Amino acid sequence: MARRARGRRGASEAGRRGAKRSRRARPKAAGLSAEGAGSTEQAAVEAALALAERGPWSRVTLGDIAAEAGLSLAALMQEFPSRSAILGAFQRGIDRTVLEAGEVGEGSVRDRLFELLMRRLEALKPHRKALASIAVAAPQDPLGALCGWSRLVQSMGTTLTLAGLSAEGLPGLIRAKALAMIYGSVLPAFWRDESADLSRTMAALDGRLQRIEAVMSWCQSRPRTAT
Numbered sequence: 001m002a003r004r005a006r007g008r009r010g011a012s013e014a015g016r017r018g019a020k021r022s023r024r025a026r027p028k029a030a031g032l033s034a035e036g037a038g039s040t041e042q043a044a045v046e047a048a049l050a051l052a053e054r055g056p057w058s059r060v061t062l063g064d065i066a067a068e069a070g071l072s073l074a075a076l077m078q079e080f081p082s083r084s085a086i087l088g089a090f091q092r093g094i095d096r097t098v099l100e101a102g103e104v105g106e107g108s109v110r111d112r113l114f115e116l117l118m119r120r121l122e123a124l125k126p127h128r129k130a131l132a133s134i135a136v137a138a139p140q141d142p143l144g145a146l147c148g149w150s151r152l153v154q155s156m157g158t159t160l161t162l163a164g165l166s167a168e169g170l171p172g173l174i175r176a177k178a179l180a181m182i183y184g185s186v187l188p189a190f191w192r193d194e195s196a197d198l199s200r201t202m203a204a205l206d207g208r209l210q211r212i213e214a215v216m217s218w219c220q221s222r223p224r225t226a227t
Contacts, residue, residue: 040079043069045090048083052130058137084144087134090127091151095158097123103162110209112163117183117205120155121190121198132191149180156180182208 047068051060062083066076080086098119104112124131138145156179157167166172182205189204 040069040071040075041089043071044076044080044086045093048086049090049127049130052133053127055133056137057130057134058140082144084141084147087144087148088151091148091155094120094123095155098155099158099162105164109163109165113159113179114202114206114209116159116162117186118198118202120159120183121186121201121205124190125198128191135187135191152180152183153177156183178212182212 044065047065048060051057051064051068060083062076062080063073065083065086066073069076080089098116101119104115106112107115138148153173153176157172157176160167160172160175160179165175167176185208186201186205190198190201193200
């Protein structure tokens with residue numbers, strides 16, 4: 001009974017955060033490349049996501065992506081020598097979307113992390129089916145998965161900094177990796193969440209952050225201001 005009560009409190013807390021988010025300006029849909037970036041990057045990322053959405057990512061080759069993008073393989077490989085490099089360009093676009101929405105100075109550390117991670121997930125929402133296909137294929141491409149993990153840890157370091165937490169040094173790296181694991185644990189719920197407001201994803205994320213807040217003291221520390 002106590003467990004059910006805690007579950008209701010968690011759902012209510014996620015709902016409160018969701019209502020707060022709906023009153024704020026939401027980030028625009030993620031651009032696939034920076035404004036003014038080369039058309040090859042834009043075409044390559046769009047083509048890769050389209051192919052991942054239509055079929056298994058494990059079967060997609062650079063030649064397939066070049067054909068889908070209307071590029072020669074040589075032209076594509078001048079900028080992207082691997083599929084992982086294309087996904088890196090996509091992730092940088094998501095990072096830009098999160099940064100363009102600005103800082104989140106209000107609320108607790110948990111509130112700020114919740115807001116920033118939901119920005120990222122909302123930016124990913126239009127590409128959810130493609131990204132789920134890519135995630136399923138990760139065990140078949142360990143090098144690509146390792147590169148993806150490294151990029152995610154870097155993105156989580158940016159998230160920590162925007163939330164007012166230090167991402168510097170070994171402690172910062174540990175925090176970034178912990179946040180990356182929290183974020184990754186929410187993705188299965190995100191892949192399945194068909195709600196318009198991502199309410200199930202918000203509930204899952206809030207629950208993860210609540211647990212980590214209770215056991216990790218780094219959630220309470222802010223970087224010192226230089227004097």
